[in-house]
Amino acid sequence: MNANELYESWRGLEAQVICRHEFKKTGLTCSAVFTPSQVVTAVRKIYEAGYFLEDISVMQVKEGFLATYHFDSTANPGRVALRALSPEGRFLSITSIYQGAEWHERESADFFGVSFIANTNPVPLLLPDDFQEAPPLLKAEKELAAMVDLKLFGENPEIIDPAWSSLVSPVKEQKEEGAA
Amino acid sequence: MSGSLFVNPFHFSTMHENPGDMLGDFYTHNFEKGRISHDSMIINLGPQHPSTHGVLRILAELHGEYVLRAEPILGYLHRMHDKMGQVKTPWQFLPNTGRVDYLHPIAWNWAYVGAVERLAGIEVPERAEYLRVIACELNRIASHVMWWGAFVLDLGGVTPILYAFEEREKINDMLQIVTGSRLTMNYMRFGGVCADINDRFIKMAREFIPRMRERLEMYHKLVTGNVILARRITGIGPFDPDLCYRYGVTGPCLRGAGVAYDTRRAEPYGVYDRFRFDIPVGETNCSMGRYMVRMREVEESLKILEQALDQLPDGPIMAPKAPKATWKLPAGEAYFAVEGARGKIGIHLAGDGGKSPYRVKLRAPGFSNLSLFAEASQGTLLADALAILGSLDLVIPEIDR
């Protein structure tokens, strides 16, 4: 299954936003946003399509924590990304599908203080077990950028969940905020 | 002891005055929860152990010499490059990339520079692209040769690593001309490379190619044909493609499993689409397969190097609009992947228009490759588990980042 077919299949998986990207500019072919619980279904679909997990990159944005799962395929090269936004940083683990995700999730949990429910071994990975300080990659309130400022969704995102329209497309008042 | 007149003649010193010190730490306790057998032995391989190539620690539950299960413990060399990437400007962070993987620093240079260029839309001059290929492939050969020596060292053969160093020194001499350093190289710049090659470099590289081919033959005669080595690694640690996909294993380990996947081919970056080279795949998916893949990759790198030297165009080595130190990264997100000696190196870069990137995520190939070890080592002999570990080609600073 190539990226285009995946793109079509995401519609049936209750994706919130689906976007195409220009590979030369972003390194992605297409991406989709799911709810943290729905993303597991999408990941299973991707696993069945023969993709492998590249990494899980969590990012703190104004709206909360955005986990980006990068996948690539050996048969149909072209990176696809699944995203999940969780305001309080609680995600579902995908270790039951991709066992390699365990370390990526533990690393993200170390760095951001987010949690991946049902991770098979939820202990610190890179930071010491008695690390007392705040998670190191958390940003101060004023440093946070909104998702729309980071231009995560490509040129013409297809918004399926109407709640996301304000988060994705640069509406006026947010644009002013971002400029300021 | 203290204050007593009687001194035990056998008492020279005691390491653990408090027996509680020997009961294990947090990770041991966590590991013990999953204990399979009651008469098993839990052993710490590392953080200081000759076969873990640095400060990796592996907790293993042994039944006799059999590994019931193993769990790598990371973080002994953790330097938080992700955070440094966020608080430093791209220019300040660039030297860090050479310190992530000390055996293939040029590839990490390229991954970061490439991500920034992709995000900012900087065009790189043709000559600079060729120079990048030359430096990167030379460095890849050095890394593979070094692995070869270290792997045989893991299997108890002490001599090959000193032969390997000979070639590595030759490559380092060359790379020193252009990068100025021999270990933590920082060759690339946003929009080009920092120095052009000179005639001496070209002469050395031209001489190196046939020499390396000869040496490879010698390597094969010396080590590959050895019956003890063949018996030690053939059939040990078979990885099938599905296992590799589940753990995100890339690079020679994935190719060893029979999947012809190379980032240089799959998503060509730089000028890699202009070279003719094969992607070696393993005939057997065991450690021997991975061994042969790496040895053949050296040959392929030599081919690329030869073509790059032949095709090398004239021209500038820096883009005219190359960013200055005060330059601000534009807003947006980019992912750039290159093929390192150990697999796919990826940089996920997000910018919000500020001085420093909003988020830098380093995807280390060794990190994913090592995560497979827990599953691959189950039920093997201790010596085999360490052979598998060696065949993964670990560089701990890269894994811990």
Added chain:
Amino acid sequence: METILVPYTTDITLLSVLKLVVALVAIILLLIANSVVMVYLERKVAGFVQRRPGPYEVGPWGILQTVADTVKLLGKQILIPGNSDRFLFLLAPVLSMFPMFLMFLVIPYGPILTGLEVNLGLLLILAFAGMEGLAVIAGGWASNNKYSLIGAARAVSQSVAYEIPLILAILALAFQHGSLDLSVLNRAQEGWIWNWNIFTQPLAFLIFVITCFGETNRAPFDLPEGESELTGGYHTEYSGMGFALFFMAEYTSMMLVSFLAAVLFLGGSNAPVDIPLINGVWWTLIKMGAFMTFMIWVRWTFPRVRFDQLLNINWKWLLPLGLLNLWVTALVMKVVGN
């Protein structure tokens, strides 16, 4: 039958005791000198194999390197791990070194140069060779270290396994020459080079060489140490002179098997040509040195075998071959003898 079991020197005279004392002192000096030379030789040969100079800083050509090493080892603190068996821990290195002296007593260095002439010399050597394994087990057990324990466990099965083919190979020689006396075996190889046992018993020599590496725990059979797996194996916890004694014991057992190889298979003190005038102790020493260099060369060339492979080589190849060799030898001797 009974006459065989009676040693030659039944009467204990002052002279025989004096001879024994002189021999023991000479052997101790020989063993210490051997360790000093061997450390240097091993490092130089390793350097030669690996195309580097080896030690060259201390003294001319680095010949004083071993002295410097010895001073360093003497100055090292002896660490005893907590909760360990302190007595056994300190006893083990001593136990590994001292039985060695006795084994050197019965080796015929020259045609008449022997510390103690007994007609059961081979048996004595084989009996005391087992002590080495005991010391390794004691050291590994007493260290209270899991690596040491695994190393000790490996040493047990390895020394048990490799002693059997060793005995079978040597027994074939005893059958051939009808004696367990090393001096008799030495004299039996007089004459031209084809009288040497390596040519009359090639299979036994092959088995003997392989078991030598197993018995002395040298690479490629250095599994009780197994540096890349067990960090240091049974001597992981030893430092200073404790470590040095284990080290010396390794070189001493190397020298022992080299002397045995020289005396049993390589003609001993006999020259390769039939000129009895030039026979002498120098031939034994040359052959011993050549065999030791061979062992060093092997160590720096081959990777280590795995433990199950080590035992497979022994039980599936060496043991049946040794039995076959013994059987053929017995048959031939019976036919020829009749």
